[in-house]
Amino acid sequence: MTRFDTIVLGLGAMGSAAVYHLARRGKRVLGIDRFSPPHALGSSHGDTRITRVAIGEGAQYTPLAMRSHELWRELERESGASLLTCCGGLIISSAAKSSITHVEGFFANTVAAAEQYGIAHEILDAGEIRQRFPQFSVADDEAGYFEPSAGFLRPEECIRAHLRMAQAHGAVIHRDEAVSGYDVSNGLVVVTTSRGRYSSDKLIVAAGAWLPDLVDDRIAQCFTIYRQTMCWFDVQNSAMLFDPDHFPVFIWELQGRKQGIYGFPALDGRHGGVKVSTEQYAISTTADTAERTVSREESAAMHAELIAPFLPAIGSQCLRASACLYTVTPDFGFVIDTHPDSDRVILASPCSGHGFKHSPAIGEALGQLTGDDAVRPDLSAFRLARFERWA
Secondary structure, three states: OOEEEEEEEEHHHHHHHHHHHHHHHOOOEEEEOOOOOOOOOOOOOOOOOOHHHHHHHHOOOOHHHHHHHHHHHHHHHHHHOOOEOOOEEEEEEEEOOOOOOOOOHHHHHHHHHHHHHHOOEEEEEHHHHHHHHOOOOOOOOOOOEEEEEEEOOOOHHHHHHHHHHHHHOOEEEEEOOOOOEEEEEEOOEEEEEOOEEEEEEEEEEOOHHHHHHHHHHHHHHHOOOEEEEEEEOOOOOHHHHHHHOOOOOEEOOOOOOOOEEEOOOOOOOHHHHHEEEEEEOOEEEEOOOOOOOOOHHHHHHHHHOOOOOOOOOOOOOOOEEEEEEEEEEOOOOOOEEEEOOOOEEEEEOOOOOHHHHHHHHHHHHHHHHOOOOOOOOOOOHHHHOOOOOOO
């Protein structure tokens, strides 16, 4: 068996960042993925992902987001790739909202985080939103939080850059190789795959929606997989209204709807369309059985119910659509913790639909966890033990 310092299972957002930061630290690292990342079968595809610095999901996330913005810029300089665009971000909400983004109090939490960490922002009333961003048909009682440093990431390019630079620093990357299991014995972790067996001192399981298949039932029950849809709609003669100079990324906690929406500028003019998505948590699935195509009925229903009443300049023609997977915990928080049976195995599931923007900082933290650093990152908020079902 080939021996490594660390093996990383799964090379999506978190796994690719982890192998990069481990290799950058001079570690002998092997990254394994059952597909060839970046790919469109998991959670890290679809051209764009929102990034924001003031995080409404909890106080423990804003430092990760701030550090990640620094690391994205470092990776851009090292790789030459364009990864992060700060076109501004708008969050719309109201006391009358009927949809919730991840956690209750998301809007107020975001404002509080911005104030605590000195993040530049503005609070806009409905009239100010209409004047600055007439694309949004807001109600009189809705308000907006605008963050100039927010924007979008290119997920496929981010993963590609992390993996390319990881290899430049000496990492070994195995693509299209399925993992059948791993075992901890004799002071080592032994990973068995479709091609062979490998040993390491440490193992990071960052397999996204496939993570439940690589742990026992008591851990797997903490994760639920949900299929989400992403649609790109035409903007016809309104293309300029939706280009990145005039239109921010947005998150909207809607009134009168069970689901909210989020979206992005039109990156390729009228031919590329405007990407708008929603989130559903009613029907669970698995990584291997999820439907990867989006039907015409689904995209038409999304436009009629969630887009036309709120973004009337966006046309009804769906130019393309895709599905992705959310791996969701009971409190919508991350899991970054050692396996309860072995401190040689680290479970990394920074998930629940808001993880991608944090991936470089989490990759850096995973590198610190598996090394011999005197100072370890405080990841106590992401422990498995917080779930009642676990206790």
